[in-house]
Structure formats: structure tokens, C-alpha cells
Amino acid sequence: MAAFRVRAAEAGDCEEIVRMIRELAEYEKLSDQVKITVEVLRRDGFEESSPLYKCLVVENEEEKQAAGPRLVGYALSFFTYSTWEGRSLYLEDLYIMPEYRGRGLGSRMFAAVAEFCLALGCARLQLSVLDWNQSAISFYRSRGARDLSQEEGWRLFRFLPEDLRRMKANNTG
């Protein structure tokens, strides 16, 4: 029987994490947006005095000696701040490779994120899901998530560096 271990990521995992980041972006049909490199991910998570994110991975211990991937899932999160409730956690990605789904690995990893979130005294755990991704929506809703976009009407906006440069140039204040 296969043994899977959920553990904190290490610097040496970054190559496989980037491979899975690309797989997830492809599933989300947004892979043209992926610009991250192994070097940047390693620096930001493992070589900064204040790492920019926390990452968990699922290791496939059975396949250590065999062919196939060593890591089959990851969950990457970071601290955010709510002016209403204080320190919070945001789950950027939770991914299990398709061929390793249906064994409860997503649940185990998400429970580990929940535990981490509670241990650090976070007031909330938030995340974003694409509206057509019904399996992700069911996964989170069955665990108690509220859909704030539907219930309160929150919409997400993004500025790119070119927008910011224009604003800086126009600032006469």
C-alpha cells in the first residue's frame, strides 16, 4: 500500500513544486500567466530572513525507489492582514496530481493547513476559486467555507506594473 507523507517543503523541493504550479495553471487554463522560476521560488521561501510564503508538500514514499514523481501535491499559503480581525492566512494554491486523487490526500493537506492557521492564531483562512471549478467549490463548501463573492459581493481587481508606473508618473501631489 502506498504511503504518503504531508510535510513542510524544503528548498530542494522547489523544482517539483514549480512543475506542479505549472500543472495547476494548465488545469485552470491560465498557464500563460506563469512566470515563476525555481530560483525565485527558492529565494522567496527559503533564503529570505522573513520567508514570503509557507508550503506543504505530499511526498509519495512508496515511489522513492521507483519511477514516478516524488512529490504529488502541494499547498502554498501566506499571511495576510484584516483591518477588521487582524492576522489571517491566505491559501494561494492547493493541488493534488490527478492520478493521486480520491485517496483523501487533499483532505489531509487541507487539515494540515487548518491546523497551521489555528496554531498561528489567524482569524480567517481565505482563498479564491474559479467559478467553473465545481469540484474545488464543493470541496471547500463541504468544509464550511462561505462564498464571500456571492454573499457580500466582493470582486477582485488587479493592477499590473505598467498601470502603477503610469500613476506614479501622473502624481503631482
Added chain:
Amino acid sequence: MAAFRVRAAEAGDCEEIVRMIRELAEYEKLSDQVKITVEVLRRDGFEESSPLYKCLVVENEEEKQAAGPRLVGYALSFFTYSTWEGRSLYLEDLYIMPEYRGRGLGSRMFAAVAEFCLALGCARLQLSVLDWNQSAISFYRSRGARDLSQEEGWRLFRFLPEDLRRMKANNTG
């Protein structure tokens, strides 16, 4: 003529910032969710080795000697992390008191946030707006923001500590 200065917040500003956080939440009709205290805001922003947020304020220099508020606006942001593009900035709140609007203070403060974001090498600036808040939506759209909820279908989900405790309790992994 009134002189207004946009500057980094200091620990001594937290009482007025919390006053404005409440004003903004009231405008957003969600003030029952505000639990932050002056002590928590001060600790998280000014007494931690890695502060959890950055805050700018607008100071009304004319009224220093007179009645009326010393601070008339604030912008609070924090770092986030994109697995596609790396270090990013999230603008949690941008607020100008209603009686001080129409003088370009929001633009000046937002330009200062943009400058800060660029200086720190962030790949994106993101924020959330309530769908009925047309004046905020126009403000951001006229500066180039893309509405990711509409264009890509992102929806925001939230878990509260009671959800997380249930998951932790059920985790047998």
C-alpha cells in the same frame, strides 16, 4: 489653503486609524465584523520584528492647531505571494473621510501605494471592492485595474476558526 501630507503611519496614529477603519466598515455596511483594537493594530504593525502590514496616512496639517481630525485618510497594504509571478502587494483598505473627498487626496495616496509597490519589485497590486460600490470601482478602473472576478471568474471563500477546528478534529491522516 489646507495642507495635506501623505506619510507613513506611526505607532501613535493607531487610535485614529482604528476610528477610520470603523468609519469605512460602516460605509461598507459590515461594521459588525470589526473586532480589531488599537492595541492589536499597534502590535502587528509596529512592535513585531516583521510587521504584518504597511500603512500610509493623510495628515491634515492645517487643523493641527484647530478642532477636527488630525488624520483624514489611510491606506493599509501587505505583501502576498503569487505562485505565478512571485512577490505581490494587496491593498486591504484605502479610505478618505467623506468631508475631505474631491481634493485629489485619494489619488495622491493611491499613487504613493503604487510607488511603494514598484519600489519593492511587486509583480501585481490587487484589492477587493464590493460590487455596489460604484465610486470605488470607477476610481480603480480609470487607473487601469482589471476586474478578475468578471474576466476570469475568481470567487473569494472564507473559513472561520470554528470550521478549521472541525477539520483538525476530523483529520485522521
